[in-house]
Amino acid sequence: MTVNPDPPSPSPVSRTRIEPASGDWSRLRFDDPAPLRETPPRLQQWGLRAAIALAAVIVLTMILERQALSEWLWPDTRAQVLREQAAQALAQGRLSAADGRGARELYEAALALDPDRNDARAGLARVGLAALDQAEAAIAGGRFDQARERLTLARELATPRDRVEPLARKLREREAAHAGLDGVIAAAAAARAQGRLDGGPDAALPLYQRVLELQPQHNAALEGRDDTLADLLQQARAALQRGELARGAQGVQRVQAADAGHADLPDALTQLETLVERRRRDSERALQRGRLEQAAAGFQDLLAVHPEDEAARRGLIAVAEAHAARSERYAADFRLAQAEAEWARARALAVDAPAVASARQHLERARESRKRLHQEPPAVRRQSLHRLLAEAAAAEQRGDLLTPPGDSAYDKLRAAQAIAPQDPAVRAAAARLLPAARRCFERELSGNRLSRAGECLAARRTLEGGGTAVREAAVRLAQRWVAVGDERLGAGELRAARAAVDAAHALDAAAPGLAELAARVRSAEAASN
Known part of the structure; x- marks a missing residue:
């Protein structure tokens, strides 16, 4: 009996592939522990589309830029x-x-x-x-x-x-x-003889310079230019001696630009700087004394000589602020024409100064108030005037000269001035209140209550005007603010120090020590940022 042997075991290399029935994938088995997964057809399509789009973008970019x-x-x-x-x-x-x-x-x-x-x-x-x-x-x-x-x-x-x-x-x-340089030299000599030294292409100096540009060692041109520069310096020094700072400086600077090594230039420069410092002192003194036109002219001359002169620029702003303060006082008295003129002067000197904008607002409010008053019947205005004067007198009897706000004798008088600033009764009331305002200022200043002293000073300006006494009081108050600012800065209180500097500057831009304090405050503020 023949017995069939057992079928041979499958070789480890050779494996029988089992094809499952169509659609019957559940029987499929893999011996590998991590079977490979096929990429879904949808992802293959998207990948192909992205590759085509990227290639198109690259080709289009290179075509547009014409770069191979x-x-x-x-x-x-x-x-x-x-x-x-x-x-x-x-x-x-x-x-x-x-x-x-x-x-x-x-x-x-x-x-x-x-x-x-x-x-x-x-x-x-x-x-x-x-x-x-x-x-x-x-x-x-x-x-x-x-x-x-x-x-x-x-x-x-x-x-x-x-x-x-x-x-x-x-x-x-x-x-x-x-x-034809000989002709140019002759024309330059003729221009110098006629006094036409500079200022046009046919003047002596430009003609000599034209020759020297072509022949730097031309003796006649060198000598002619040197003599012309000497004439210009002589004219400039004469202008400086007459106090014409801007004109003299222009001549000296022209010579310096043409020949910085001219023998007569050092003396002229020394004379110029001496006059500059003198003009600076005179301008600051004029500002302190309320001579605003003189101060403005002086500061403008200084800026014409040295456009980067920050002290002169601050002085000019201070003059503008003084004109703005005058405008506000005139507006408070309903002297609108004078207020308009002072505001225009302030704006011409420093159009961007905050005080100029504030003065403009005061002027507009005064115009509106005057317009409303004129719309009232005369009898009503007269009744209002009598009532305000009576209330001012009552407040004066109570001792409420400057306080409380709105009900003080000063506030009632301001309202009466809005109706009839030139009325004899209004002027008499102002004369009675003025001594009280002066005493108020001295009392508050001696007590170092500087903000309150500033209010009393504002009342003095309204009642007294911008005379010498008021300006001197402003200088004293500004110096006190400088001292307070120095103390606050030393204590590290930058905000209080800045407020003190601003208050002093509004009162007297040329107050002793103010410029130095302002510079220190700016440095401290910059370091703290």
């Missing part, structure tokens, strides 16, 4: 193209062009792309030498402007000086011969 794919991938190819284009431009004589297509610009672009290669540097050197060739041809042809441009290009490209300077000298000589 090889240049985009290999920048050295672009540098080589630029060098070839530059060599072609050089061969055609296009050394430089504003549109970037000149030999110089192309070589510089190639050098920027590939700084390690010397080809572009050597090309720039050839451009410089070609510029000298073109300059020499332009000189021979009498095209002096073109020759100057080519020499400038050669210098910018660091062409050797021993090649550039002989051509530059030749250009000056040819220009001089072409211009």
